[in-house]
Amino acid sequence: MNNPTVNTARNTASLEVNKVLRNTYSLLALTLAFSAIVAGVSSMLNMPYPGILITLVGFYGLLFAIHKTANSGLGLVFTFALTGFMGYTLGPILNMVVATGGAEIIMLAMGGTAAIFFALSAYVLTTKKDMSFLGGMMMAGFVVLVVSFIANLFLQIPALGLAVSAMFILFSSGAILMQTSAIVNGGERNYILATITIFVSLYNIFLSLINLLMAFTRD
16 A cells, blocks of 8 residues: 655655756856857957966855855846856867867767766766766766876876877766656755756866867878
């Protein structure tokens, strides 16, 4: 015999999951569009790249603000501030790629990023598999990624740069899997935090694909 209380709890949980998924993907679509517009304006106005120091301070400062205000309306303001800032930093990079004849590379990177996102999301949404087991590997990967990134800032070794780009794609793909799984399995109930995790992952995948494609298509 079905237990009404259990059934009600399951229905409530299912509705909550669907709500978080809907809000996450809606906000993700809005932030991607906003970031693309800012990137387009930044590119058209030929605005300068802010530099690695300002970029890191701006990114982590706004990310910290989002985590502190994720349960309020102010969290949405900081979310659009961060995604807009990331769009601004993207503009000068796109100009550099286009200047070297890489317009097709940008389109390929966009298509590749979309394909990766839809494939990973579809896998988790279809299987509803718990991906939390990736946590340990993600932490180890993050440490290796940070060390490699900092080392390449000083060493400027092309092969190391390509390895870092490949690691960024793998790490960001794992982040998308874990975040989507957390929503589906009830571990994530804040759609703002979920959106930011996926957005940053897509941003990193896009830039990494551009870097790899430029290296592999260079004469």
